[in-house]
Amino acid sequence: MALHCSRTCRKYLLHLAQENVEFRLPEIKALLSLSGVQFTPDEHFDEKSPFWVLSNVSEEDVRNVMKRTVCAKSVFELWGHGRTHQELQLSLKNYPTENMVPYLKSDSTYKINVYTFNKTVLHQERIQKIDTLEFLPFSGKVNLKNPDHVFCLLENYGSDPNRIPEDPFYVYFGRWIADGQRDLIRSFSVKKRHFIGNTSMDAGLSFIMANHGKVKANDLVFDPFVGTGSLLVACAHFGSYVCGTDIDYNTIHGIGKASRKNQKWRGPDENIRANLRQYGAEKSYVDVLVSDASKNVWRTGSLFDAIITDPPYGIRESTRKTGSQKEMIKPPEDFNGESHVPVSMAYHLSDIFTDLLNFAAKHLVINGRLVYWLPVYRPEYKEEIIPQHPCLKLISNCEQTLSSHTSRRLVTMEKLKEFEDADGLAHLLHARFNPYQGHNSFREKYFSGLKKKTGKDEFKNTKKL
Numbered sequence: 001m002a003l004h005c006s007r008t009c010r011k012y013l014l015h016l017a018q019e020n021v022e023f024r025l026p027e028i029k030a031l032l033s034l035s036g037v038q039f040t041p042d043e044h045f046d047e048k049s050p051f052w053v054l055s056n057v058s059e060e061d062v063r064n065v066m067k068r069t070v071c072a073k074s075v076f077e078l079w080g081h082g083r084t085h086q087e088l089q090l091s092l093k094n095y096p097t098e099n100m101v102p103y104l105k106s107d108s109t110y111k112i113n114v115y116t117f118n119k120t121v122l123h124q125e126r127i128q129k130i131d132t133l134e135f136l137p138f139s140g141k142v143n144l145k146n147p148d149h150v151f152c153l154l155e156n157y158g159s160d161p162n163r164i165p166e167d168p169f170y171v172y173f174g175r176w177i178a179d180g181q182r183d184l185i186r187s188f189s190v191k192k193r194h195f196i197g198n199t200s201m202d203a204g205l206s207f208i209m210a211n212h213g214k215v216k217a218n219d220l221v222f223d224p225f226v227g228t229g230s231l232l233v234a235c236a237h238f239g240s241y242v243c244g245t246d247i248d249y250n251t252i253h254g255i256g257k258a259s260r261k262n263q264k265w266r267g268p269d270e271n272i273r274a275n276l277r278q279y280g281a282e283k284s285y286v287d288v289l290v291s292d293a294s295k296n297v298w299r300t301g302s303l304f305d306a307i308i309t310d311p312p313y314g315i316r317e318s319t320r321k322t323g324s325q326k327e328m329i330k331p332p333e334d335f336n337g338e339s340h341v342p343v344s345m346a347y348h349l350s351d352i353f354t355d356l357l358n359f360a361a362k363h364l365v366i367n368g369r370l371v372y373w374l375p376v377y378r379p380e381y382k383e384e385i386i387p388q389h390p391c392l393k394l395i396s397n398c399e400q401t402l403s404s405h406t407s408r409r410l411v412t413m414e415k416l417k418e419f420e421d422a423d424g425l426a427h428l429l430h431a432r433f434n435p436y437q438g439h440n441s442f443r444e445k446y447f448s449g450l451k452k453k454t455g456k457d458e459f460k461n462t463k464k465l
Helices: 003-006 019-032 059-066 083-092 097-103 125-129 185-187 203-212 230-237 247-255 271-279 349-364 421-429 438-452
Strands: 011-016 051-054 072-082 109-117 149-156 172-179 220-223 241-246 285-290 304-309 320-322 344-346 364-377 391-402 406-415
Touching: 011 059, 019 072, 019 149, 019 203, 019 406, 059 072, 072 097, 072 149, 072 391, 083 421, 097 285, 109 125, 109 344, 109 391, 185 203, 185 271, 203 230, 203 364, 203 391, 220 230, 230 241, 230 271, 230 285, 247 285, 271 285, 271 391, 304 349, 349 364, 349 391, 349 421, 364 391
Parallel strands: 109 149, 220 241, 220 304, 241 285, 304 364
Antiparallel strands: 011 051, 011 072, 072 172, 149 172, 320 344, 364 406, 391 406
């Protein structure tokens, strides 16, 4: 009964970071679903707002979310809210006293913080705002350094820094419960990473991808374009076992030219395993293989709980696969395979994504997730270009803008049914599964767009590709 009451009588306030805004809702939904809970916003829900009110969840549910999220800053048990401070006071007076009492006892300590979004408030003004809450029945002592309970008055002044109103659009008051994992973005920064490459994934986005994929302890996660293993690092942090493949022999083995400034060659211990060791997650490392993603080397069957990957787009990393359009020449009889560099050919983007979706359909477990980046030429973008597959359901599709004319979409899909032979040909037989051929000219369109622009802004995001 207590749990039922907590999910029906209490509401919780999420305070979210105002970056990667499109990625926040899929992340929170995915993390709640790990606890078997659906996302239930209030009637005034605004996806772009820094504050979301959640219903039908328990304190344990939101604590579990905060142990993983990098999109949310904090969560509060919501005691009152309103468009004005008068409405807030009325809301607080109507909040059930029995929910407040455990945190207002005379033998406990507390403090009240004031947070204002999009407006700077002087210290004296903060004190005045706290004084308006004197009607609350606090009987403990104030302790600003190490209180037993922390409360927060939060004010939303909108998102336009050029038109900040005198009074807030909305105010909230609640008991602080937990902070999110925003510190992971700093502590896992690629600037501090032992082994990096030209396209190593940003730490924050790596954790977002792992959360979208619902990666959890003891899962087996695979990256078919593993590169320097940034995505494996994020997944291993959440307790999964990780493995991957890449066609680039030098990257897999950590040899060749270094990507760091003022360093010519990679050191003897620059490799993916060393990255996981750096963060205390070496036990989660299964292995990485030199392999061509266009040629499946895995046994038939459901192997992976999640596939999290960032395929090459042909900008800073070439899109190649083994093979040749020329007549194959038979190797000498005494050839033993050593020092052999296989012939490669262009690997069109439409083929990359067709192969990737087929691979996921074959080798994901039921309800397993595929999370990947899709490059997009924005003037030609439409929802229909997102690759589809009869075995996979589209869960979310979020945009990260790279320039005025290019972006990439973070696509999350979930496996619904086991793969059948006919499913592998669906892109040839059914219009809705046709690959978007426009992706094949993405590189030319990208650079043609750059030539039309002047200044440095259009070039600053090239490294993300």
